[in-house]
Amino acid sequence: MNTQDRFAQLEPALLEEINTHGIIKTFAMGDVIMRTGQYIKSTVLILEGMVKISRNDDEGSEFLMYYLQPGEACAISIICASKAETSQITATAMEDTTVLMIPIGFMDTWMSKYKSWYYFVLETYRSRFEELLVVIDNVAFRNMDERLQFYLKRHTAASQSNIIALSHQQIAEELNSSREVISRLLKKMEQRGMLKLHRNSIELLIS
Structure with missing residues (x-):
């Protein structure tokens, strides 16, 4: 995959440097790309696929923060790499x-050398911050049925498919709920014609 196809907003000279110094890695579905507590030595740019960014506590509970798609960068990896800090999130290939x-050594150099990289980083921070505000609003001000609907719509938008290949248990873990509660709410949504429950997936019928 040519980086020009995914990051056309970046200057040609910068794209040339990215292609020269960047290291391409592939991950299978379910692989952990970045773990909580891990020292981050590179910034992560997404070329293909979809990555889930989540927050995990000491007991293994998970909270979904946002998804990353092709053409986007992980804001947390940029921050941690630039400051040589450990990650506070987990990134998983969906x-x-x-x-x-992109190795850490190029971060500061490119910020001053290329305006397109400077604006790309700022836009990455802005878009992730706005996503987190939406998540906070949903957690703070909505009931679980509304949160579940928001979660399903968000997942289908990120994957560009109305088929959600997640178990009820996986959804419950990401919403900090129980499988029984999620299964009951999904059944109610199916009765209302909002989705169809299949053996190993959920088909969302609303946009």
Whole structure:
């Protein structure tokens, strides 16, 4: 995958440097790309696939923050790499995924050398911050049935498919709920014609 296809907003000279110094890595669905507590030595750019960014506690509970798609970068990896800090999140491949790893040493140089990289980083921070505000609003001000609907719509938008290949248990873990509650709410949504429950997937019928 040519980086020009995914990051056309970046200057040609910068794209040339990215292609020269970037390291392409592939991950299978379910692979962990970045773990909580891991030192981050590279910024992650998404070329193909979809990546879930989540927050995990000491007991293994997970909270979904946002998804990353092709043409996007992980804001957390940029921050942690630039400051040589450990990651506070976990990044997981939701499907077969290809990423470009940019070594930490180029971060500061490119910020001052290339305006397109400077604006790309700012836009990455802005868009992730806005996504987190939406998540916070949903957690703070909505009931679980509304949160579940928001979650399903968000997942289908990120994957560009109305088929959600997740178990009820997986959804419950990401929403900090129980499988029984999620299964009951999904059944109610099916009765209302909002979705169809299949053996190993959920088909969302609303947009």
